[in-house]
Amino acid sequence: MLKDITEAMLGRRPFDLVIRNVQIVNVFSASIVSGSIGIVNGHIAGVFGPEEALDSRRSIDGGNAYALPGFVDSHMHLESSMLTPEHFAQVALSCGTTTVCADPHEIANVLGIEGVRGLADACRSLPLRVLLTAPSTIPSAPGLEDSGFDVGPAEMEALLDIPGVAGLGEVMDFNAVAAGDERMLSVIEAAANHGVFLDGHVSALTGRRLQTFRAMGIDSDHTVPSAEKLREELALGFTVQVQECMLNREIVQAMNDAPVQDRICLVTDDVPLPRLMRQGHLNFVVERAIELGLDPIRAIRYATINPAVRLRLYRTGGIAPGMEADIQLVQDLRHPRPELVLRAGEIVWDHGSYLPHTAPYQIPDHLQGSVHLRPVTEEDFAVTVPVRPGFSGGTAVVNLIGQDGVSIRTQRVRKALPLSAERDGFACLKTAPYLKMAVFNRYGRDQHGIGLLTGMDGVTGAAALTYxxxxxxxxxxxxxxxxxxxxxxxxxxxxxxxxxxxxxxVLTLIPLPLAGLMCDLPPEVLLEQMEQLLSDCRRMGFNHQNLLTFFTLMPLAVSPELKCTDRGLVDALHKRLLPLIDEIKEISSDGT
Structure with missing residues (x-):
């Protein structure tokens, strides 16, 4: 490769490809210059002025478009798209994303080491470069929920040995770290001994507790809720990864004002398929940040060279000699919608056409068949409590999950609901008009939890999912x-x-055969089916503004304040299980 580049630069051989007539965005100098880009063996050999004569085997006229480095997403989850890696790559590349670092803790919760290995195998031959991290916190809330797999030090060693794993996935059990939990510390130490980067999830930590994380080598966070927190983390040497839902004018101003700019990144984290298809991938986060006042070249830097350095990809993320030829051409810096995308010098997206031809992905048998659950009956959804013989009815003080129809943050709401008279030693709670949710363990444990939610009265049918x-x-x-x-x-x-x-x-069924998380449908087909399913839900009375996100996050045991898992109600703030029914009051003989 080096000889070919040298020969081309000395004029002794033609460049493989020259992109002419472009406005080159230089993320190193924060400047834009007119010129051409010479490419040899998938790498940029040189950047030239507009008048320089260049011999090439192939030439592209950029039409005075902006040439940007391909976007690099340093923290995301492939599974949230519900697409196979093959189909996700198609959508991501069309949006100008050429590299992602995926934390596969979704599939690891279901299938463990074999799930991560299977995902790595599926990503290996993609035109999109995919790095993986080794999931660190599985399950996310031990004792409050049950997954299909647990990660301890031995499992971490096995995960880190999988080809393509480049770092430790987000450490989110800050209570275990702060308490000096040996298992959690051993997991972190195993990754540190492998010399990989260590990702964190530390939204609730400040001061000495935040410094404790940093002292362990955990030096990134993608859950920055405020400008003050952003400044604190930057001062401690964290790489701050800002996702679209965290962006506001205050945070953007703090990003613009930061005295050191090389530790700020833009990331996607979780992007459900409808948002991915309608809004875009990392290009949408860049666009949104610019709309809120971020300098355009800084926004591009945060999505290219900064995350590349974070991932230790030192030849990625810029348009300069020696860098990989990951390039996109866009007409508008403020709204980067690529017309042409190159990955390692090969055109992968050309004016609406996806060019790579890869063999269709076949889901391996061992990544399917992940739902291990007995048949469910209507009685499983009844809320009953043991009472004395002859109990004539009364009320129960119930812990409801209060939700506002907009956010995924919930509150604990206590309310008295009617109890029926005793039958066979039990009284039945009358749950109407509240929406009922039930979480069934699908890994062979015969257990389920039930919760009641406010704000969705009168739902007529049901919706279910394994994601x-x-x-x-x-x-x-x-x-x-x-x-x-x-x-x-x-x-x-x-x-x-x-x-x-x-x-x-059954109105709509979308099978997700890959670990119960992903399917092999083309993106457009899956989107159509998902829109039909969401339309069903809205017609039946499910009225949350972000319905798919709502459905997938109500069982999240680490998300404040009150959630429901297969073990029951979880008080996420105090890391404890709560009973659905707090107390019972029987109707007295005088009716009071």
Missing amino acids: GHDCHNLTVYGGNDADMALAANTLRESQGGLCTVENGK
Whole structure:
């Protein structure tokens, strides 16, 4: 390679490709210059002025478009798209993203080491470069939920040995770290001994607790909620990875004002398929940051050279001699929608056409069949409490999950609900009009938790899915037990997916055969089916503004304040299980 580059630069051989007539965005000098780019063996050999004569085997006229480095996403989760890596790569490359670093903790929660290895195998031959991190916190809340796999020091060693794994996935159990939990510290130490980078999730930490994380070598965070927190983390040497949902004018101003600019990145984290297809990938985060006042070249730097350095990809992220030829051409810096994308010097996206031809991905058998659950009955959804013989009815003070229809943050709401008279030693809670959710363990444990949510009164049918952070158990939401049971059994039979049910009829079923998380449908087909499913849900009365995100995050045991897992209600703030029913009061003989 080096000889070919030298020969081309000395005029002794033609360049493989020259991109002429472009405005080259230089992320090293924060400047834009007119010129041409010479490429040899997938690398940039040189950057030249507009008048220089260059001999090449192939030439592209850029039409005075801006030439940017390909975007580099340093923290994301492939599984959130519900696409196979092959189909995700197609969408990401069309958006100008040429490199991603994926934390596969979704599939690791389901299938463990074999799941991560299977994902790595699927990514190895893609035109999109995919690095992986070794998931560190599985399950995310031990004792409060159950996944299909646990990660300890031995498992971490095995994960780090998988080709393509370049770092430690986000460490999010800050309580275990702060308490000096030996298992968690051994996991971190195993990764540190391998010499990989260590990612964190430290939104709730400041002061000495934040410094404790940093002292262990954990030096990134993608959950920065405020400008003050951004400044604190930068001062401690963290790489701050800002996702779109965290962007606001205050944070953007702090980014613009930061005295040191090389430790700020833009990332996507989780992007559900509808958002991915309608808005874009990392290019949308760049666009949004610029809209909020971020300098355009800084925004591009945060999505190219900075994350590349974070990932230790020192020949990626810029347009300069010796760098990999990951390049995109866009007409508008403020709205980067690429017309042409090159990955390692090969054109992968050309004016609406995806060019790579790869063999269709076949989901291996051992990555399927991940739903291990007995048939579900209507009785599984009943909320009953033991009472004395002859109990004549009364009320129960219930812990409800309060939600506002907009965010995924919830509150604990205590309310008295009616109890029926005793039958066979139990009284039944009358849960209407509240939306019921149930989380069934799908890894062979015969257990499930039930929660009641405010703000969605009158839902007529049911929706179910096997994609639910972080353990990805089978979660059902609904207004009646019969439809909820049918929805759960439909996904049991399909071995994972999403479905809607109403009046005893399955309306929409989207199978997710790959670990119950992903499917091999083309992106456009999956989007059409998902839009139909979400339309079903809205018609049935599910009224959250971000419905898919709501469905997938209500079982997340580390997300404040009150959530529901396969073990029951979880108080995420105090890391404890709560009973659904706090206390019971019987109606007295005088009716009081």
